[in-house]
Amino acid sequence: xxxxxxxxxxxxxxxxxxxxxxxxxxxxxxxxxxxxxxxxxxxxxxxxxxxxxxxxxxxxxxxxxxxxxxxxxxxxxxxxxxxxxxxxxxxxxxxxxxxxxxxxxxxxxxxxxxxxxxxxxxxxxxxxxxxxxxxxxxxxxxxxxxxxxxxxxxxxxxxxxxxxxxxxxxxxxxxxxxxxxxxxxxxxxxxxxxxxxxxxxxxxxxxxxxxxxxxxxxxxxxxxxxxxxxxxxxxxxxxxxxxxxxxxxxxxxxxxxxxxxxxxxxxxxxxxxxxxxxxxxxxxxxxxxxxxxxxxxxxxxxxxxxxxxxxxxxxxxxxxxxxxxxxxxxxxxxxxxxxxxxxxxxxxxxxxxxxxxxxxxxxxxxxxxxxxxxxxxxxxxxxxxxxxxxxxxxxxxxxxxxxxxxxxxxxxxxxxxxxxxxxxxxxxxxxxxxxxxxxxxxxxxxxxxxxxx
Numbered sequence: 001x002x003x004x005x006x007x008x009x010x011x012x013x014x015x016x017x018x019x020x021x022x023x024x025x026x027x028x029x030x031x032x033x034x035x036x037x038x039x040x041x042x043x044x045x046x047x048x049x050x051x052x053x054x055x056x057x058x059x060x061x062x063x064x065x066x067x068x069x070x071x072x073x074x075x076x077x078x079x080x081x082x083x084x085x086x087x088x089x090x091x092x093x094x095x096x097x098x099x100x101x102x103x104x105x106x107x108x109x110x111x112x113x114x115x116x117x118x119x120x121x122x123x124x125x126x127x128x129x130x131x132x133x134x135x136x137x138x139x140x141x142x143x144x145x146x147x148x149x150x151x152x153x154x155x156x157x158x159x160x161x162x163x164x165x166x167x168x169x170x171x172x173x174x175x176x177x178x179x180x181x182x183x184x185x186x187x188x189x190x191x192x193x194x195x196x197x198x199x200x201x202x203x204x205x206x207x208x209x210x211x212x213x214x215x216x217x218x219x220x221x222x223x224x225x226x227x228x229x230x231x232x233x234x235x236x237x238x239x240x241x242x243x244x245x246x247x248x249x250x251x252x253x254x255x256x257x258x259x260x261x262x263x264x265x266x267x268x269x270x271x272x273x274x275x276x277x278x279x280x281x282x283x284x285x286x287x288x289x290x291x292x293x294x295x296x297x298x299x300x301x302x303x304x305x306x307x308x309x310x311x312x313x314x315x316x317x318x319x320x321x322x323x324x325x326x327x328x329x330x331x332x333x334x335x336x337x338x339x340x341x342x343x344x345x346x347x348x349x350x351x352x353x354x355x356x357x358x359x360x361x362x363x364x365x366x367x368x369x370x371x372x373x374x375x376x377x378x379x380x381x382x383x384x385x386x387x388x389x390x391x392x393x394x395x396x397x398x399x400x401x402x403x404x405x406x407x408x409x410x411x412x413x414x415x416x417x418x419x420x421x422x423x424x425x426x427x428x429x430x431x432x433x434x435x436x437x438x439x440x441x442x443x444x445x446x447x448x449x450x451x452x453x
Contacts, residue, residue, distance in 0.1 A: 094110060122250075160246070164188075182211075184212060194350065272301070277328050392450055423447055
């Protein structure tokens with residue numbers, strides 16, 4: 001079949017999804033003009049790596065800027081325009097309005113196919129809507145640069161983290177390692193509100209051992225400012241005097257440019273697309289953190305803003321914008337978070353989510369050493385599996401331990417994806433070496449418990 005290649009493919013947004021989409025489109029269709037527009041100074045940057053700049057585990061923010069505009073053009077043959085903001089979309093005439101943020105000049109670029117990879121934005125705290133000199137978010141490299149510049153030019157000793165999700169915990173750990181006094185406030189009673197109850201309690205104990213103060217049930221706060229700086233925050237009668245405030249309460253899809261031109265949103269306010277990542281406009285695709293996905297387990301729309309998923313979506317959107325017909329398959333949420341010497345992973349649904357989706361399920365859990373106990377560095381690993389009662393297919397799992405927790409989650413993800421019964425873990429042949437792996441694997445123990453049901 002002869003594939004008709006578009007002349008102009010325009011990509012809006014230059015991070016995980018956008019960079020992948022632009023590179024894939026050009027690779028598929030070398031004769032097409034591929035343009036990438038990015039509002040900030042940077043494209044193709046790391047986001048998950050940002051907290052580790054604060055702790056010094058990554059030396060320089062330039063290490064997580066994987067391409068410049070020039071190197072991307074040279075290697076991928078894509079025309080990149082940084083510090084260019086796409087202001088509007090004219091769907092009828094198939095063109096976008098672009099503002100050069102350096103010169104202030106506005107001009108138009110025609111497109112045959114348009115890919116929106118505008119990502120997500122940090123959610124603002126309802127009591128901190130006004131900007132302050134010492135109030136920051138940690139979502140991008142420019143955000144990190146602002147924080148770093150402020151810390152270097154102001155006396156900063158006490159840091160307040162608002163929110164104890166994945167980014168909040170990693171940021172708290174990084175500031176603690178860098179020698180700051182760290183406090184976390186959280187609207188829920190325990191940290192990492194999306195995790196299992198057994199793990200929330202464990203995580204709170206770890207924070208306390210590391211002298212990170214945690215105050216739960218702190219949905220609303222009272223803020224006192226002086227000379228455009230936050231001086232005091234009162235939460236549940238407790239007075240905090242932070243030098244630096246970092247808000248990490250989550251992300252939301254950045255869809256304003258699409259809403260203005262009546263692109264359809266899903267129930268979670270991300271762009272709604274078909275299986276080919278096409279919006280309700282046949283010439284406009286969407287990919288990344290601005291787009292809803294289909295959850296493999298529930299087969300319902302979900303919002304899962306992860307860099308790995310965004311990168312995959314970008315590839316698919318680039319494929320299809322350049323003339324292919326590739327489906328983006330339903331996804332399984334698979335998350336890993338490091339917390340000091342521990343690793344937390346979660347795959348699929350939590351017990352609460354299984355209840356909300358009305359699955360008929362059972363739960364098994366266990367604690368087992370990650371190495372045989374005679375090894376001096378042997379430590380316990382916690383595991384919990386939620387599975388459908390009749391089919392014994394896994395709905396979700398959580399692990400907390402050392403690095404093996406990451407591998408456990410990946411194994412479970414493969415079982416979910418291939419609809420393999422959780423009880424088969426009991427009969428799996430796991431390797432054993434005293435310094436590398438346990439004699440009886442935690443997954444085998446969990447599989448045995450499922451098999452007995």
